[in-house]
Amino acid sequence: MQLTYLEAIRQGIWEEMDRDPSVFCLGEDIGIYGGAFKVTDGFIDRFGPERVIDTPIAESAIVGAAFGASLTGMRPVAEFQFMDFIGCAFNQISNMVAKTHYLWGAPAPLVLRGPSGGYVHGGPFHSQNPEMWFVHNPGVKVICPATPYDAKGLIKSAIRDNNPCIFFEHKYLYRRIKGEVPAEDYVVPIGKANLAREGRDLSIVTYAAMVHTALEAADILSKEGIDLEILDLRTVSPLDREAITQTVKKTNKVIILHEHSRTGGLAGEIAAIINEEAFDDLDGPIVRIAGLDSAIPFSPPQEHHYLPKTEDVVREARRLRAY
C-alpha cells in the first residue's frame, strides 16, 4: 500500500504496540491531542492512557523515566515534540543512557524519536539536525530514514532493539513523500545502508531528506550523461563502513551530502573512513556539501541559502566529474 513517511512511522509504532504489551509511548501532547505532528493520533483511544502518557514539559524527566522503565524490561518509545529539544535531555542521554551497558551491563531498550530537519521555515529551534550530538556518544544508535518503507521498518527495528535508539524523523518528508509499504510485518536492519540509485560515475553518500535532493540531482545529471550512484546510509551510528567503501571503490569519486553544519559534521567522519579503507581508489577529492556553520536561520531566503540544494549537488558533481 502507498503510505506517507509519517503514516509509515505511525503504523510501525501502532503495530509494535499491538504486538508487544511491553511497548508504551510517552511524551508531550501525544495523548488526546495525538502529538504536534499527529504521529500518535488515536493511540490513546486504542491503547489507553496507561500506555500513551502525556508528560510534563520536561525532557530530562521523559528520557529518565523511559530509561528507568526500560530497566524493568519495558520498551518505551519517547517522543520529542521537535528533536531540537533533545538538547534539554542531553545529560540524561549522554551520561546515563548511553554509558549504561558499557559500565554496568544493563541493557536499555528504549527509543527516543521526533521530527528534525529544515526546509519548513521552522527557525533556529525547530529545524535542527542534531544527530551528530549522538553519533559522538558510543552506546546509542542513531537512525535517520529517508523513505516510508525504511521509516516503518526501522522504527520497528528500533523498538525491538535491545539498545537505546534515537530515531530522527525528517519533518519535511512527513507528508510530502509517499511510498510502497508492504502490509505484512517486516523490519529494516539497523546499521545497513541502502543503494538508493545505482550509477557508475560518482557516488553521493547521504541520508534522510538529502537522499531526495540527490535523486533530483541525479535526474538532471543523467541528461548530461553523468550517472550518479546514491548511497542512503539510513543509520548514521553505527555507520555501514562496508557499503561506503564499496561505492567508493566502484565509482572512485564521492560527494558527501548532509543538512547539518559542515564543521564537525558526518562528512568529516565518512571522509576519514574512505581515507582508511579506499584511499587508493580515489580519483578526485572527497567533496562535502553541508549546511553553513551557523544556526539555521528563519526567513525563507536565508534558510534556502543555509541548506544544501539540488543545484549544489549538480554543480559539485559536474566539478568532480571533470577530475
Next chain:
Amino acid sequence: MGNKKQKSKANTNGSRSRNGSHARVGAGALARPVERTSKEIHSTTSGVRTYSIPDYRLEHPDFTVRQRVEKDKQGTEHVRYEVEGDLDAPVPPIRDSKYLDKKQCIEIYRWMLLNRKMEVALENLYKQGKVVGGVYFGLGQEACSCASAYALDKDDWFAPMIRNQGSLLVRGFRASDTMMQYMAKADSPTKGRDGTSHFGDIEKRNMVSPISMLGDLIPVLSGVALGARLQGRNLAVMTYIGDGGQSTGVTYEGINFAAVQNLGLVLFVESNLWAYSTPSEMQYRCKDLAERAIGYGIPGVIVDGTDACQVYDAARDAVERAHRGEGPTMIEAKMMRMKGHAIHDAASYVPKPMFDFWKKRDPIARFENYLVKEKKWLTPKENEELIKEVEEIIEAEREIAVNSPMPTPESAEGGVYCEDGCHEIKPKYGMPKVKKGTGGYKETEAAVHLK
C-alpha cells in the same frame, strides 16, 4: 495568592502527613491526572492557606553560616565562613521507633558499623596507595544510608548517591564490591570500568547505578516505578539527593514527574550542610528543603538524619505509601557531612564549631548508647563481640578486594552495545495485561504545524 506554611516544631507525636490523593493504581487503573485537592491544605476565613510539614526531630539546630572578611596577622584580608547559633545545645535522645523491634535495631546498628568500618578500611587502602582516584565518605550519615535502605522490601528498587555506601551493604552488596570499585579491580562489579558506588544490578538487588551528575537518578527511579506499575506492581523506588544536588533542574523534573504520575518515589534529601565547599545557605533560600514538597503537591517530612529510628520510620511510612499506590514522599534528613567532599579535601572551610556540634551527634555512638545503655538490648560484651565480628568481616573483604587482579588493557573494549544475545529482555514482573480500545487504525489527517 498568599500562602503560609506552618512548620510545627512542637509536632513530636509522630502524626503523619496524609496526602489526599486517592488515585486508583495498578495495571489497568486510570491513575492520571492525580487529584489536586489535599486534606493537608487548610483554608482559614482570611483566605490564607496553611500547609504542614511534620518534623520528627527532637531538637532543631538553628545555625547560620555566612561569609566574613577576616584579617590575618599581616593585615591581609581573607574571606572565611563563620557560624552563628546555639552550638552548645545538649544532644537529644534517640526517638523510639514506631516499628522497629530489638532485633531490627541491632541489625541496623550492625549495618552502620559495617558502613563505617568499610570506609575506614578504604581510607587505609588509600593511604597505602591502593586506591585509584579518591575516596568518598558518608561519615556522620550512616544512619541515613542504612536505616533508609533497611525500610525497603526485597522487590523495591533503589539508587544510592556517593555517600550512601551503607545502603549498598544493606541491599546485599559486599564490602569487597565497593572496595574493588575504588581499587579499579578486574572483579569489581563494573570490572574496572567505573569506580566508587557507581554500579548497579537490575536482576537481584534492584539497584540503578548512579552517575556523577546530580539529580538524574530521580526521573530514572520514577521510570522504574512506572515500568513496574505497567506490569501490575506498585513498588517503592528510593533514591537520595543532597542539599547541593537538589539545586539541579533535573531534580525538579524528576520529582514533578513522579508527583503527576503518582509514582512510589521515596526521595531522601540529605541535608548535610556542605556541598563540596558551599554551605546550604548558598544553595537555597527556604528554611527547610522539605517545604519544597508543598510545591510539588506531595508529602514532605523532616527527620534527624543521625537518628536511625527516625530515618527508618519516615522511610517505612513512605515505602508503604508507595506500595499502596499513593505516590511519592520527600524526606529531608538533617545531618552534617563529617569529612571533606572526598579524601583530598580537609574541609578547612567548615567552621570548627560545626564539626564539634555534630561530632556529639555521631549516629553510631548515639545508637550504640541507645542500644547498650538505654534499652539494654545489647550487653557491653555483646556489643564488643558485634564490633569484633564486623571488623573481621571487613578484614576478610579487604583481603578479597586487594587480591583481585587489575583488568587487562584489552578489557576496555566491547560491551558498548547489548548484542549477540547478551541479554534477554522481558518485563521483570510479568507481561503487562493490556486492554485495547475499540478504536481501529485510521490514517491521520494532515498536520497543522510546519508543513
